[in-house]
Amino acid sequence: MSQFWSPIVHTLTPYVAGEQPKQGGLIKLNTNESPYGPSPLAIAAIKEASDDALRLYPDPTGLALRQAIAASHGLDAEEIFVGNGSDEVLAHTFQALLNHERDLLFPDITYSFYPTYCRLYGIGFRTVPLDDAMRVRIEDYGPDCGAIILPNPNAPTGIALPLADIEALVLAHPQKVVVIDEAYVDFGAESAVSLIRSCPNLLVVQTFSKSRGLAGLRVGFAMGQRHLIEALERVKDSFNSYPLDRLAQAGALASWQDQEWFTRHRDMLIASRERLSLSLQQLGFTILPSSANFVFARHTDRKGAELLQALRDRGVLVRRFGSERIEDFLRISIGTDEECDRLLDALHQILN
Ligand SMILES: Cc1ncc(COP(=O)(O)O)c(C=O)c1O
Numbered sequence: 001m002s003q004f005w006s007p008i009v010h011t012l013t014p015y016v017a018g019e020q021p022k023q024g025g026l027i028k029l030n031t032n033e034s035p036y037g038p039s040p041l042a043i044a045a046i047k048e049a050s051d052d053a054l055r056l057y058p059d060p061t062g063l064a065l066r067q068a069i070a071a072s073h074g075l076d077a078e079e080i081f082v083g084n085g086s087d088e089v090l091a092h093t094f095q096a097l098l099n100h101e102r103d104l105l106f107p108d109i110t111y112s113f114y115p116t117y118c119r120l121y122g123i124g125f126r127t128v129p130l131d132d133a134m135r136v137r138i139e140d141y142g143p144d145c146g147a148i149i150l151p152n153p154n155a156p157t158g159i160a161l162p163l164a165d166i167e168a169l170v171l172a173h174p175q176k177v178v179v180i181d182e183a184y185v186d187f188g189a190e191s192a193v194s195l196i197r198s199c200p201n202l203l204v205v206q207t208f209s210k211s212r213g214l215a216g217l218r219v220g221f222a223m224g225q226r227h228l229i230e231a232l233e234r235v236k237d238s239f240n241s242y243p244l245d246r247l248a249q250a251g252a253l254a255s256w257q258d259q260e261w262f263t264r265h266r267d268m269l270i271a272s273r274e275r276l277s278l279s280l281q282q283l284g285f286t287i288l289p290s291s292a293n294f295v296f297a298r299h300t301d302r303k304g305a306e307l308l309q310a311l312r313d314r315g316v317l318v319r320r321f322g323s324e325r326i327e328d329f330l331r332i333s334i335g336t337d338e339e340c341d342r343l344l345d346a347l348h349q350i351l352n
Contacts, residue, residue, distance in 0.1 A: 008120075015116040018319050027342045029333040030317040032155075032184075032294050034213035036268070036336070038251070039261040042214065045254035046247045058246040060237075065244070065253045069221060072256070073193050079223060081232040082252075084243040086183055086207035086220025089232070091117055092239070093149075093203060093222065096231040097177045099123045100146030107136055109326055111155050111181065134288055134296075135159055138169040148173060151181040153189045156321060156331040158290030160189035167192075170199045177228070179203045186211035186266055187273070188291030193223055200225050210293055211266050212255045219244060219252040269293055269334050276332070276340045283347055294333045296326075299351075304328035307350065314346040 001010070018031035066080040083089035094117040098104050106114050108127035118125045128140045134157045141148055148169065153160040170178045170192070178201055180192045185206065192204050203224035209215035222232060236243060244252070255262075277287045277295055285297040299307060304327055308320045311330075319331040332343065 027316040030319040038213040039258040042251040042255035046251040049250035081222040085218040096235040102146035149179040153291040158292040160291035163190040184292035310350040
């Protein structure tokens with residue numbers, strides 16, 4: 001607290017990111033990063049871009065990257081917006097498209113940055129409870145709202161909605177913006193990108209942080225019809241002209257073009273997820289059906305807080321959220337098979 005703060009600062013509840021430990025040697029399964037690292041072509045492109053040209057500002061619009069993303073999806077570059085991680089893209093989206101007279105709706109158990117953005121931008125919101133199986137029910141998103149945002153797959157549950165449900169939701173609210181946050185879509189869900197042509201109210205947000213192993217580079221993007229993208233550009237150009245530096249643009253472009261690397265590592269991660277889920281079930285965990293690069297797991301008779309600490313004591317970091325209904329769940333990012341085995345060894349010790 002300080003007398004020097006602007007009044008709004010007193011009211012903020014900042015998002016708390018997962019721990020990034022300073023000491024090495026820990027098995028880090030707490031922030032849904034890729035265990036494999038980025039495509040070698042991305043690293044080569046970043047090295048190549050590290051030259052005298054760094055004295056010049058980067059392309060403020062990230063055109064080459066936007067063109068590459070657009071071409072893969074049959075969209076125009078004008079229908080793509082790039083930003084400094086999808087968190088920044090989402091922040092601009094909240095300010096540019098989700099602040100209306102009526103409340104914004106999102107699930108009660110979801111990405112905890114959403115209420116943080118609402119408080120930052122003064123956006124009224126209501127949360128919609130997940131059902132007993134922790135699923136989003138699109139029927140519960142009624143007409144009394146200003147806009148809707150959902151992750152698909154949802155986080156931290158990992159549960160995905162089928163594309164038909166997303167389509168029904170977007171079509172049921174033709175006068176409202178519906179944002180689908182697809183941070184984890186590549187690990188087993190269907191993207192809503194194919195609906196953009198026919199749905200002027202749909203914005204889809206994705207990231208290079210998860211399936212492309214580039215969380216450290218900070219690149220995210222939104223896809224939608226021109227009028228939605230223009231709103232994001234207006235906010236961005238009132239905030240920071242150059243959200244993606246030269247290295248980020250070069251690395252993200254090379255990563256996007258390396259389809260072979262992307263597919264191989266995504267498939268490896270999905271195989272590890274299925275293997276880990278089975279082993280956790282054998283240890284007495286209930287696992288929600290995950291289409292993401294993490295599993296959300298609860299042990300039959302051990303408390304979440306106890307397991308979190310016991311794992312940490314054995315050098316394994318996972319994440320737990322303290323809120324009601326999920327306090328006994330652990331969100332476990334999928335690591336390499338070796339890292340998953342270290343986790344399982346630690347759990348064996350703790351549970352026996
Ligand atoms: C649902 C969801 N959306 C968006 C993000 C933000 O990702 P980034 O800012 O790294 O692109 C995350 C990060 O964990 C997430 O879980």
